[in-house]
Amino acid sequence: MSNTPPNDAPALNINADLPFQNNTVPAMLEPDHSFCFSCHKGISCFNDCCKQADVTLTPYDIIRMKRKLGIDSSEFLKQYTVPVQLDAHLPGIKLKTSDAGACLLVTEEGCSVYGDHPTACRYYPIGLMNMKKQDEKDEEQHYFKVKEPHCKGHDESKAQTIAEYRVAQGVPEYDDMNHSWYQIVLKKRSTGPTVGMPSDTSLQFFFMCSYDVDRFRRFVMSDSFKKTYDLTADTYAMLADSDEALLRFGFDLQKQVLFAEDSIPLKAGAGEQRMRERKEVWELRQKAEIARYQAEQEQREREVTDGD
Ligand code: SF4
């Protein structure tokens, strides 16, 4: 495993939140925008960015890093990440840092997961901005530049366009894998305020499908899932074997569950059965809510009486 980035390859990053969670709108750049930048091991600021890391992770980042580290996704989340809130109240995750702010994956030689390092680290000092106009079906991708005083890579003379830089950093593969997820986040953002706070269950579902792929696999292989969804044995075999296939399947399932898109076939009668089960759960929740409200009222009345 190489811990050292090759010359001219930025191992490093950061301090750039994913743009869809950032309220400031920086100057938007297009793929043909040319800029001077180079990052290499001999540079005076080597590792400085990883020692002040603020890296929001995407679903595909987790798959790549947990495999590189030889652990499952639940363990990766526990050891290396902290929660953060994305737009539309959606749960996000960031890389955990030391008390001093350093990424736990940085070593004196560079990034210990280099080659499988996250999207934001690859893009740096470019940021990705996914946007969707209200009246348009497809989202647009724009870019912006992050210029931080500690980063001396901007003083280097190597010129390249954003398009060339993305390819050199292996970003297209990451953006392609995460594309449906960006769509889900953008769609949630655009529908969020009109439908209010998402339920805990839908947030947990989003979290599991987006970040905890090994737990999601157990969910998909469960008997109750198989009773509900009409998938072939070949599809189940593929989902058992491939994290990438499972991730894409999870995005389709999220679109079905969160936005009622018809993306995964249901078994005959499963829709009605689920509606019945949901109605029962809904009625039980309502009863619990009423009981909680009554208990609070009684408690308040007792406090008022005691105060008298
Ligand atoms: S994952 Fe690697 S490149 Fe990204 S901040 Fe950590 S050490 Fe640096």
Ligand code: SF4
């Ligand atoms: S601060 Fe900039 S130039 Fe220095 S190591 Fe990090 S990305 Fe490379």
